[in-house]
Amino acid sequence: MTCRDVFSGKDGEVAVDLIVPLKRPSLGKSRLRETLGHPEGRYSHAELVLALAFDTLRAATAAPGVRRVLVVGSDPVALAALRELDVDVVGDGISGISGISGMSGMSGGSNDEGPENGLNTALRVGERLLRADDPGGVVGALQADLPALRPGELAEALHEARGRRAFVADRHGTGTTLLLSSPGEPLRPRFGPGSAHAHTLSGAHPLAAGLPSLRGDVDTSGDLDHARLLGLGDRTRAVLDRVCLLS
Numbered sequence: 715m716t717c718r719d720v721f722s723g724k725d726g727e728v729a730v731d732l733i734v735p736l737k738r739p740s741l742g743k744s745r746l747r748e749t750l751g752h753p754e755g756r757y758s759h760a761e762l763v764l765a766l767a768f769d770t771l772r773a774a775t776a777a778p779g780v781r782r783v784l785v786v787g788s789d790p791v792a793l794a795a796l797r798e799l800d801v802d803v804v805g806d807g808i809s810g811i812s813g814i815s816g817m818s819g820m821s822g823g824s825n826d827e828g829p830e831n832g833l834n835t836a837l838r839v840g841e842r843l844l845r846a847d848d849p850g851g852v853v854g855a856l857q858a859d860l861p862a863l864r865p866g867e868l869a870e871a872l873h874e875a876r877g878r879r880a881f882v883a884d885r886h887g888t889g890t891t892l893l894l895s896s897p898g899e900p901l902r903p904r905f906g907p908g909s910a911h912a913h914t915l916s917g918a919h920p921l922a923a924g925l926p927s928l929r930g931d932v933d934t935s936g937d938l939d940h941a942r943l944l945g946l947g948d949r950t951r952a953v954l955d956r957v958c959l960l961s
């Protein structure tokens with residue numbers, strides 16, 4: 715199990731274990747596929763979605779204050795491709811795959827009144843695994859579509875939360891890119907349409923810092939253009955550069 719030995723956060727802060735949900739890349743990011751058109755032949759849609767996740771994870775694992783990163787996904791091939799990163803991977807229990815990397819899969823059952831969807835179910839699977847190892851820690855959910863993410867901005871968000879259940883809204887103000895629990899308390903994920911509002915209603919504290927790279931999730935080609943202006947991670951840039959080289 716991958717776990718950074720030394721917590722490098724600021725004084726007295728609790729280390730954070732992050733869950734990163736990852737839908738099967740060929741099925742995920744359907745709005746991006748629709749608005750980008752049909753790049754197939756130059757790169758596959760799945761390759762781009764996996765690159766977004768790869769760059770997100772590379773930044774997350776480099777962020778001070780992040781102790782551990784657990785990817786909960788639906789596709790064994792995609793999960794295997796992430797093994798070179800300093801992350802744990804596990805099946806989301808939705809697609810039939812479960813234990814990977816020495817972890818046992820668990821079903822997603824819920825005692826939470828938030829919306830039931832694949833994403834929240836996957837997060838509960840991850841939360842239960844992380845809590846089994848550290849019942850008193852802070853658990854977070856980070857989206858896998860933040861290709862411009864800067865480790866320092868993620869660290870800044872963890873710092874601003876200061877142990878409160880808190881969230882970061884996306885740049886549109888409607889979605890959520892990061893949700894953090896209080897130490898030892900349930901995450902209570904309410905991801906889905908309008909999740910920023912749902913997280914506010916559930917009592918989570920909206921983090922106010924600018925954090926453009928942490929708010930820059932990619933759902934459409936417009937979001938991808940925005941992330942490109944912020945500065946894409948290497949993997950995503952390399953996939954997109956191929957289009958420019960060929961066109």
Ligand SMILES: Nc1nc2c(ncn2[C@@H]2O[C@H](COP(=O)(O)OP(=O)(O)OP(=O)(O)O)[C@@H](O)[C@H]2O)c(=O)[nH]1
Pocket residue numbers: 734735736737738741742743744745746786787788806808831832833836857858859933
């Ligand atoms: N493991 C898992 N992850 C999910 C699931 N649904 C969404 N995710 C992940 O949750 C994050 C945010 O999801 P969305 O932005 O709604 O992604 P999406 O469903 O791929 O995108 P659209 O098809 O455009 O709605 C991404 O990291 C997805 O990969 C799911 O059913 N299982």
Ligand SMILES: C=C(OP(=O)(O)O)C(=O)O
Pocket residue numbers: 833888889890891904905906907908909910931933
């Ligand atoms: C599921 C979510 O992501 P998106 O809005 O990017 O679909 C969310 O923000 O709750």
